[in-house]
Amino acid sequence: MTDEEIARSAPRVAPVASWWSVERLLYALMLALGLSIRLWALGAQPLSPWEASNSWPAWLAANGLRVVDAPTPNSALFYGLQWLLFWTGINSDGGARFFSAIAGALLIVLPWWWRGLLGRRVALLVACLLAIDPWLLGFSRLADGASVALLGGLLVLTGMSKAAGQQTKHWPRITAVAAGLLLVSGPMGWNFLPIVILWGWLLRSELAAAGMWQRPWLLWFGGAAWAGATVWFARLDGLAWIGSGVSVWLSQFDGRSAGPLLPLLTGGYDLAWPWLRLWVDAALLLPLGAGGLAVLAYRTQRAESGQPFLRRLFYLCAGWLLWGALLWLLPGRSPLALPMVGLPLLLLSAFGLDALIDRYPRDLDWREAGAVVLTLLILMVSGTLWLTALLANRTYDPVLAQATLVIFGLGIAILVAFAVWANRSDAAWVAAALLASLLLVIYVRSSWKLSFANVVIEPAGWQATMAHPEVQLLARDMETLSSHRAGDPHELPVQVQVASYVTGDDQVVPARPDPVLGWELRNMRNLAWVTAPLVEADSVPLPLVVTPATASDDPAQLDLPSTYAGSRYHVDRWWLPRTLVQDDTRATEDESSLIQRWAMRVQPWWRWMVYREATEAPRNRDVILWASLETAVK
Secondary structure, three states, X not given: OOOOOOOOOOOOOHHHHHHOOHHHHHHHHHHHHHHHHHHOOOXXXXXXXXXXXXXXXXXXXXXXXXXXXXXXXXXXXXXXHHHHHHHOXXXXXXXXXHHHHHHHHHHHHHHHHHHHXXXXXXXXXXXXXXXXXXXXXXXXXXXXXXXXXXXXXXXXXXXXXXXXXXXXXHHHHHHHHHHHHHHOOOHHHHHHHHHHHHHHHHOHHHHHHOOOOOHHHHHHHHHHXXXXXXXXXXXXXXXXXXHHHHHHHHHHHHOOOOOOOOOOOOOOOOOOHHHHHHHHHOOOHHHHHHHHHHHHHHHHHOOOOOOOHHHHHHHHHHHHHHHHHHHHHOOOOOHHHOHHHHHHHHHHHHHHHHHHHHOOOOOOOHHXXXXXXXXXXXXXXXXXXXXXXXXHOOOOOHHHHHHHHHHHHHHHHHHHHHHHHOOHHHHHHHHHHHHHHHHHHHHHHHHHHHHHOOOOOOOOOOOOEEEOOHHHHHHHXXXXXXXXXXXXXXXXXXXXXXXXXXXXXXXXXXXXXXXXXXXXXXXXXXXXXXXXOOOOOOOOOOOEEEEEOOOOOOOOOOOOOOOEEEEEEEEEEEOOHHHHOOOOOOOOOOHHHHHHHHHHHHHHHHHHHHHOOOOOOOEEEEEEEEEEOOOOOO
């Protein structure tokens, strides 16, 4: 007698288990890491003038308010997204940056669709670098359309690659929608257009066969641009911000201000500034990017007929680097130009890392080589400690300098001896791996310093002008006074004086409502912008008055009642690395001159690169809050 057993159905989790792979897990980890560091303490720093110029007008529109001569947003798409978020009741600095953080995190998953073009391992390495890149992380934590434009630009490149390689309908449509949104995303989107045009020209035959550039594709493109600029026809004023974004983009070419109501993004960034930022923030991309370019060129020469995109990818990266270098040389260079060199270098660095992994010496006896590597690590850490001690001293210490040279020289001697004892290729791989590891640590540290450091004591020069944390204290103090005197934190009348001023880079800002003050004081319901404060002595309640700080401020000169007293607050601060240069007119050729030059020229630069500490304090712009000392209600 035989027993028959009914076959059991497979559990429902089987498809999920088969879908979930190690590769997908790694991408998920990269996405979780990138999202967490972009959202962590997102609203800790107040909005800079650049950010407030975009966020304050969107908040005013969402609340049905209007301020004469308010700043003009430079991104129609980001203005619409912020307006929609503020309309739902979100009202915070972190909320203003929310869509930038989400867009920056979504960048990390795009390499999943590049695996067929780059290779699985190279695409995963690109995702890892996108998650921790200092510049991309910095833009992801700004209330600006740049991060959204970066996502749109890379999505267009991805869609064009997939549409050219597959005969499907959805990728041409995705590309059309992404291209339409990119067109209305602001100055960064216009920076991306030459790269999109170059990639489209390189893939022109495949894209034409896929149905792109035809009438249905153009309809998707135009509809996405219109919907992105008007928030699905809810905000027709967004169409005007397309022109303002173009004005800001064009200001990069001549260095002039785009307009009195547009944010000041250009000016003050000298010719050496972007190259210094590359060295300080992204030194990892320099050797790896150069090596990756050589690797990609080599693989292009050996590419088989089944890899038609590899040669075009080489042309894309080369053209991208040339376009980014041109933007860096323009007189109106700004932070918007940094990713135009950083992104192609990041892509090439993934090829460099991939080649480094391929060159792993499998025949190397690590029981013997491990002692050499451990010794080199100890010498590297010791040399770094001695070097930081040398840079920490205000005066030049020859003993520290000699010890540092001896330690690093000993490490080089051991590496040369290892090359002679083992072989040159193994020694070269060990040296390259150690250098890449050290630069990776510096790379991650630069991401932290650029986005999470204290902007007051550790200026980065990432944005020339940033809001000072004291401006948040100003808003809180005004709310406290309003609570005591009017019974509501936002009810007391406030008069804010508008006046022209000169920025740290000698740009004259005309008299208009200040975006930083406008954003921080947005909740004050009785806020008025005036050219001169006007307070009647019998006013009930007596208003608060905010005026620009000058050398001789007193209530009489401002035509305020004698009962008013003022308190000074910092609004924003201006700092760039070029302020580290100190002229030394007494320099001679003797020994004291060498020490003096070290203290005046060399040491401040290296100290800032290592610690982000500046010898000269940033230049602050101040306002004075005037309040009556009479607290009794008449």
